[in-house]
Amino acid sequence: MSSSLPTSFAADAPALAAALCALIACGTLGNWLVLRKEAMTGDAIAHAVLPGLVAGFLVTGTRSVGAMFVGAALAGIAAILIAKWIRTRARTEAGAALGIVFTAFFAFGVALLETQGARQVDLDPECVLFGSLETLFYVESPDASWITGVPRQLWSLAGAAVLAVLFSVAFAKELTLLAFDAPYARVASKSPRAIESALLAIVSACIVASFEAVGSVLVIALLACPALIAAPHARSVRGQILLSLIIGCAIACIGYLLAAQAESVFGAKTALNSAGMIAALLAAAVPLSHATRKLIIHQRA
């Protein structure tokens, strides 16, 4: 977690950029999850990737992005599949199965982290929950090009954002049909299962990419809230996604600045946790957005 506060905008820029990339990645995919009534699946994956992340590190012995990424994505997908198995096998509601599986994965992850890798992985469980946006700095070095100064997490977040948007644009039709009317989609085409698996894999990948920088609090908020803010006003899926990203980005900027400038805004002693601030604001915007819609309808009538 950060100890001191960067004051200039240049110092804030990487963290804000990371938050916005995470918003585009998770926010776009979150629309599909919300339309499929699977908002909590994102929450479950966000907790369940932890043991994979740690195991990826332990197996390769380095903090290589690749290994941790693969480990985490595998853990996320495994958790969802096991939850499905428990749901049918143990006859519990979907939510209970998710809750059982993601707590087990997370517990295992925390245990691994604390016993095996705490020092080496340089990842403390608290960071996993609340993120470490504030520690993303632009490192200036006179002899290298500007690119090397950009924090590593920002690159993977930007990649995740591009991946999420490309996937959503390319398979917009198929994802829409599956979310609206899955039985029809399953009869009309053989491929829906492949697309559902791809969605799951890409959600996992984006969560992993976002996880390290923004923490699970913000990941959960980013997956559910932007889509739910846009939902009451949307008249088409494309409209909902665009609206969710626009409002989401605006709220993320406000939240980040409020937290980073907490000393001057609230008279706090230090900067506040920006991931948490953005998450809370996004969530608070959901009922507000619904109230606005009612107001608009009321005024028209």
Next chain:
Amino acid sequence: MIFGANTLTVLAGCALFGALAGAVGTFVLARRRALVADVAGHATLPGVCLAFLAGEAWGIGGRTPWLLLLGGAVTALIAACCVPALARLRRVGSDGATAVSLAFFFGLGAVLISVVQSHESGAQGGLRKLLFGSAAAMNSDDVTTLIVLTLATLIALSVFFKEFALLSFDEPFARVSGLPVRNLDLVLTVLLVATVVAGLQVAGIVLVVAMVLTPAAAARQLRGSLTRVTVMASIIGAASAAGGVIVSSMFERVPTGSAMTLVATLVLLIAMALPLRARLAVGA
């Protein structure tokens, strides 16, 4: 083994909590409130932080157990009540409502914990232990609070057992026969929050939900009547909690919450693997 207070008392307190969590979990599962339990667990964080800050401000010390738990209970209860209210909004649904409530309260908690950390007080370290639970860090005040709260909740649960049983089994019938369904659901939510709060010290904010869900799910594999399932859930919960405390005392770095969750999950997997006949035998 390293314990802050008398080892046996801590162990007994944790087992008692496990029994309560299992019993409450049976009804939480039956009423399909699993993820509300998750929200309640996470949503204790802002309340706990606020209570800490209040305690510091009033000069009674931030780490006053009853104050922390009261604070956590207040925000957890608000969050749990937000879920059905949000679910009524158009295009939100129970799934979205759960996620939104969780995001708001846990996000707020993240902000407040950064406020707490900026506080010049030696006591804030104890607050971090609440995230994943630590039986070793419990002092005698904590244990007393845990046991009193758990016993009170267990008694309340047994008072309403008959009504909860009817409600879980057949809601329409319960409605027609004049049971105040909404109030009973509220009572169940209050009991759930009390359970979650009681378990904060032991199982931790993030993982306390596992102690509510997993033992109850394991007990459900063993079939039998609701009373039997509830009793089995309590036994499994108590065993998992005690097992978790022992495991985490052997591997010092493993938080108690993690250990308990893993033990309970193991029990669930065993229960699921049992052949049907064995399950019936245990259930009967």
Next chain:
Amino acid sequence: MTALPLDVSALSAGYTREEMIVRDASFSLVHGSMTALIGPNGAGKSTLLKGLLGLLPACTFDRIAFFGDTLDAARARIAYIPQRSEIDWNFPASALDVVAMGLYRKLGFFRRVGRDAKAQARVALEQVGLRDEAMEQVGELSGGQQQRVLIARALVQNAELLFLDEPFANVDAFTEEHVAGILRGLRDQGRTILAVHHDLRSVRKHFDQVMLLNERILAQGNAAEVMTDARLAEAYGFTPNSAVSTADKAVSGTAA
């Protein structure tokens, strides 16, 4: 001779292997027929439909042939219209958007819904009498209008074999008449229709063929042949109101 639109033999279907809901169902549909699948609650009407379309986890059969071919080869010619309650009508989409979904398969991956597709969707909406509702949100349409939107989606797909699950559930009598008229029109164009139906009183009014199901198929044939008191009693476990079966039997029934 062309192959039958649907030929099923020894189909058993359910949610787990241990508990099959439909057992050993064998039947076939002929071209241009409109068949009602009837039976008591829990008889497995929806299960039969879902099972033969590969939507259930547990399913065994000797043979299921669509136009003499496998399901995968025939998907383009089949449309499944699920129960209205299975669909989330709060979805952000206009009636036109939903009808255009019928063209997604033909468009294939990566292609967007263009002007041409929208024009086709409009034509289909006109055929079901919803020209003016094209841009309405589907959630704001009435139950009957929603049902017609789903039929229009099958129309634009140009499906030759339509499976409908309870198309007349929760719609008023006028709408039921309207939707049934549209379906009869489709039959007269040579399409084949199989619909789950629960209202015994209107079976004979809307359908020419009837299939009676209670876990097993008890009878299939012309509505008049199948809808006898004896058969219905066997399926439903009681003798239904005689007025349900046939008018002339109703007379003899009351006399007896």
